[in-house]
Amino acid sequence: MDAIILQILNGLDKGSAYALIALGLTLIFGTLGVVNFAHGALFMIGAFCAVTLSRILTFSHTIIDESRTDFLGNPLKVQVPYVQDFFGEAAGATIIDWAVPLSILFAIPVMILVGVVMERGLIKHFYKRPHADQILVTFGLAIVLQEIIKYFFGANPIPTPAPDAFRGSFDFGVLLGFEANQIIYPYWRLVYFAFAAVIIGGVFAFLQFTTFGMVVRAGMADRETVQLLGINIDKRFTIMFGVAAAVAGLAGVMYVPINPPNYHMGMDFLVLSFVVVVVGGMGSLPGAVLAGFLLGILESFASMKEVIDLVPGINQIIIYLVAILILLTRPRGLMGRKGVMED
Amino acid sequence: MTKSNLTRRGVLRSGAIAGAALGVPTYLRAQESGFTNAPGDSSVTLGFNVPQTGPYADEGADELRAYELAVEHLNGGGDGGMLPTFSSQELDGSGILGRKVEYVTGDTQTKSDAARASARSMIEKDGAIMITGGSSSGVAVAVQALCQEAGVIFMSGLTHSNDTTGKDKRANGFRHFFNSYMSGAALAPVLQNAYGTDRKAYHLTADYNWGYTTEEAIRSSTEAMGWETVAAVKTPLTQTDFSSYIAPVLQSGADVLVLNHYGGNMVNSLTNAVQFGLREATANGKQFEIVVPLYSRLMARGAGENVKGIFGSTNWHWSLQDEGSQAFVKSFGTKYGFPPSQAAHTCYVQTLLYADAVQRAGSFAPCAVAEALEGFEFDGLGNGPTLYRAEDHQCFKDVLVVRGKENPTSEFDLLEIVEVTPADQVTYAPDHPQFAGGALGDCNNGA
Numbered sequence: 001m002d003a004i005i006l007q008i009l010n011g012l013d014k015g016s017a018y019a020l021i022a023l024g025l026t027l028i029f030g031t032l033g034v035v036n037f038a039h040g041a042l043f044m045i046g047a048f049c050a051v052t053l054s055r056i057l058t059f060s061h062t063i064i065d066e067s068r069t070d071f072l073g074n075p076l077k078v079q080v081p082y083v084q085d086f087f088g089e090a091a092g093a094t095i096i097d098w099a100v101p102l103s104i105l106f107a108i109p110v111m112i113l114v115g116v117v118m119e120r121g122l123i124k125h126f127y128k129r130p131h132a133d134q135i136l137v138t139f140g141l142a143i144v145l146q147e148i149i150k151y152f153f154g155a156n157p158i159p160t161p162a163p164d165a166f167r168g169s170f171d172f173g174v175l176l177g178f179e180a181n182q183i184i185y186p187y188w189r190l191v192y193f194a195f196a197a198v199i200i201g202g203v204f205a206f207l208q209f210t211t212f213g214m215v216v217r218a219g220m221a222d223r224e225t226v227q228l229l230g231i232n233i234d235k236r237f238t239i240m241f242g243v244a245a246a247v248a249g250l251a252g253v254m255y256v257p258i259n260p261p262n263y264h265m266g267m268d269f270l271v272l273s274f275v276v277v278v279v280g281g282m283g284s285l286p287g288a289v290l291a292g293f294l295l296g297i298l299e300s301f302a303s304m305k306e307v308i309d310l311v312p313g314i315n316q317i318i319i320y321l322v323a324i325l326i327l328l329t330r331p332r333g334l335m336g337r338k339g340v341m342e343d
Numbered sequence: 344m345t346k347s348n349l350t351r352r353g354v355l356r357s358g359a360i361a362g363a364a365l366g367v368p369t370y371l372r373a374q375e376s377g378f379t380n381a382p383g384d385s386s387v388t389l390g391f392n393v394p395q396t397g398p399y400a401d402e403g404a405d406e407l408r409a410y411e412l413a414v415e416h417l418n419g420g421g422d423g424g425m426l427p428t429f430s431s432q433e434l435d436g437s438g439i440l441g442r443k444v445e446y447v448t449g450d451t452q453t454k455s456d457a458a459r460a461s462a463r464s465m466i467e468k469d470g471a472i473m474i475t476g477g478s479s480s481g482v483a484v485a486v487q488a489l490c491q492e493a494g495v496i497f498m499s500g501l502t503h504s505n506d507t508t509g510k511d512k513r514a515n516g517f518r519h520f521f522n523s524y525m526s527g528a529a530l531a532p533v534l535q536n537a538y539g540t541d542r543k544a545y546h547l548t549a550d551y552n553w554g555y556t557t558e559e560a561i562r563s564s565t566e567a568m569g570w571e572t573v574a575a576v577k578t579p580l581t582q583t584d585f586s587s588y589i590a591p592v593l594q595s596g597a598d599v600l601v602l603n604h605y606g607g608n609m610v611n612s613l614t615n616a617v618q619f620g621l622r623e624a625t626a627n628g629k630q631f632e633i634v635v636p637l638y639s640r641l642m643a644r645g646a647g648e649n650v651k652g653i654f655g656s657t658n659w660h661w662s663l664q665d666e667g668s669q670a671f672v673k674s675f676g677t678k679y680g681f682p683p684s685q686a687a688h689t690c691y692v693q694t695l696l697y698a699d700a701v702q703r704a705g706s707f708a709p710c711a712v713a714e715a716l717e718g719f720e721f722d723g724l725g726n727g728p729t730l731y732r733a734e735d736h737q738c739f740k741d742v743l744v745v746r747g748k749e750n751p752t753s754e755f756d757l758l759e760i761v762e763v764t765p766a767d768q769v770t771y772a773p774d775h776p777q778f779a780g781g782a783l784g785d786c787n788n789g790a
Contacts, residue, residue, distance in 0.1 A: 002594065003594060006590045006594075007587060007590065009590075011587075013586070014586070068752065070753070071661060071672060071681075071682045071753075071755070071756070072672070072673060072677065076752065150400070154400075155396075155397070155398055155399065155400035156401045156644060157610045157611075157645035159614075159646065159647030159648070159649075161647065167618075168618075168620060169618060169619055169620035181593050181624060181625075182593070182594055184590070184593060184624070185619075186619055186620070189586070189618070258584065258614075259584060259611045260610055260611070260614060260646070260647070262398070264398065268581070268583045299587065300586075300587040303587035303588050304587070304591060305574055305576050305591060305595075308577075315579065316579045
């Protein structure tokens with residue numbers, strides 16, 4: 001039982017990342033009809049927003065410590081962050097420690113800007129082109145973006161830890177009455193899950209309870225009619241592209257303490273996120289979220305030793321297996337809408 | 344009036360034949376000298392095949408720095424690096440056999456097919472007489488086989504799988520880097536001293552060749568000293584989040600986690616293991632421990648402070664105090680501003696060893712070079728007295744057991760040496776079961 005609870009917990013945080021990326025993908029597909037293969041790159045850029053802010057906060061000047069030597073025997077050069085000069089050692093260290101949560105504020109405008117520039121500068125020219133063209137151009141864009149990141153940040157993963165207060169783990173099993181050490185769960189993964197829930201809830205609320213959201217939903221259902229009413233739906237869809245970019249970016253920002261980011265992390269999530277979108281149903285926002293968590297949890301279960309012993313290799317194919325099964329039984333996915341991607 | 348034999352057709356025919364002959368790649372003109380890509384009188388070209396793109400691009404960049412430094416030293420530039428400390432004093436800074444050393448580079452992308460294509464291009468188009476480099480065993484095995492077919496020497500870079508000098512060994516291929524067996528043999532006594540003989544180990548193993556040989560090596564070494572292996576789980580090479588593999592470890596009854604992962608896999612699995620509290624956990628009444636059989640600098644930097652206190656092994660470390668290591672660190676550090684990695688070290692040394700072998704053989708012919716390398720004993724290159732064993736073309740030398748440093752002073756100062764395991768402790772018979780299944784075969788001059 002404890003093993004099952006543990007894998008459900010693991011699946012929840014993995015599913016959170018899938019759900020956030022798939023939510024943005026579905027938003028873009030539902031509004032603009034574009035299959036955006038650069039969406040994983042937006043997740044990656046978000047993660048590097050955290051790395052960038054962390055580097056800005058640790059931007060330092062050098063002092064010479066005569067009492068110590070470097071590897072060549074010269075006096076050691078010690079880096080002192082300017083933040084510590086401005087705010088004092090303790091306050092400066094705290095600000096640096098909280099670089100990842102602070103990056104949320106930094107990433108939102110950056111990601112919206114990146115999204116809008118991407119949509120206006122490139123993707124809008126492909127609205128009327130076949131999906132194959134859209135896939136090719138966005139995939140190419142993803143490669144360009146990751147190469148740019150690699151140029152500036154290198155190919156190595158860059159450790160970007162969570163604030164001290166959220167490092168480490170707690171014994172979730174004891175809270176549920178199990179023996180100690182049976183269900184250990186890291187604090188930051190719980191934070192990530194809660195954060196994903198807030199973002200998903202926020203996006204749904206925005207679409208459901210605001211006039212802007214209502215117009216966007218109407219445009220998703222019948223773009224022509226909304227335009228005939230004199231509403232500039234294109235402008236709203238561009239803003240939604242920016243919102244989708246920001247959602248992917250925030251998912252990336254908060255993910256960096258879980259795994260050190262590298263330039264390739266977007267590609268690692270991209271294919272799985274597309275499977276999530278297809279399983280959830282093209283164009284369905286609740287479907288994307290539901291499929292994200294479902295596949296995340298199933299992937300966790302398939303990684304259990306007992307399951308691998310029973311069906312060797314299942315951990316590598318489970319997601320695709322489930323996708324095939326669902327598409328065979330429900331061709332539009334779990335919550336797919338009729339008429340989407342069926343022309 | 345003399346009659347000329349020149350006809351329009353004759354001129355065209357002769358021109359075409361001459362043009363075709365000149366256009367033939369150097370390697371196809373090997374018959375003239377008896378071996379592939381025989382160099383001219385003034386220069387010789389070496390081929391540096393390193394990952395310039397892909398996940399190990401930074402490691403490849405460090406390898407390339409070391410190669411450029413080696414070429415500089417071979418041509419008499421800089422401070423000479425390890426040339427003065429090398430026990431063989433054949434190299435005097437005048438190139439190799441009086442020829443200036445030039446080089447071309449290829450990008451392995453850490454993909455076997457791409458690495459073979461770039462090596463082939465350097466051999467066939469650029470006339471490289473020796474190929475060296477790489478940051479993966481899959482690449483090393485693939486390129487080594489290609490060099491065997493093409494008739495050039497392959498001096499491998501960073502490759503740790505037993506198979507490179509085991510079942511996939513080739514007569515034209517040589518490895519200076521240590522291997523999985525040596526990691527196990529070096530680590531076991533240190534782990535026994537630190538953690539005792541009554542331990543239960545849980546292995547997470549990358550699902551590819553290097554992972555298998557490393558798991559096998561560590562398992563056999565630790566089981567021989569009394570440890571029990573409670574589980575060994577293969578993880579996909581493409582895995583990024585290892586939480587679902589890490590989470591069940593504590594429930595398994597294990598009190599040691601062995602991460603047979605390299606590169607990004609290791610960075611993520613170790614980070615996840617620390618997040619899940621394994622460093623602070625206790626199991627079976629003991630402190631839970633994590634072991635990383637093979638450390639590299641890029642991994643230690645990527646994992647950050649998570650490496651603190653964790654044992655692993657490495658081929659070489661810049662903090663070594665022997666004359667050769669210090670000369671290399673000074674030379675590299677002065678030129679580039681930071682200390683070299685173990686990948687840089689092995690590539691630099693391989694280049695010097697190749698050049699020295701050519702010098703001693705008095706020939707660039709691969710079989711003459713191979714003969715000069717086989718059974719060659721040397722010192723002064725940073726690993727103590729070393730033997731290039733003739734039977735499998737594997738170097739036998741001291742192996743370093745390292746531990747993540749508690750208080751690093753810089754981003755390069757992440758590991759500390761806890762033990763220098765003597766070469767005889769990590770030496771095995773050429774027919775050891777972990778290396779069974781292959782044969783060197785005959786050396787190929789290519790002509």
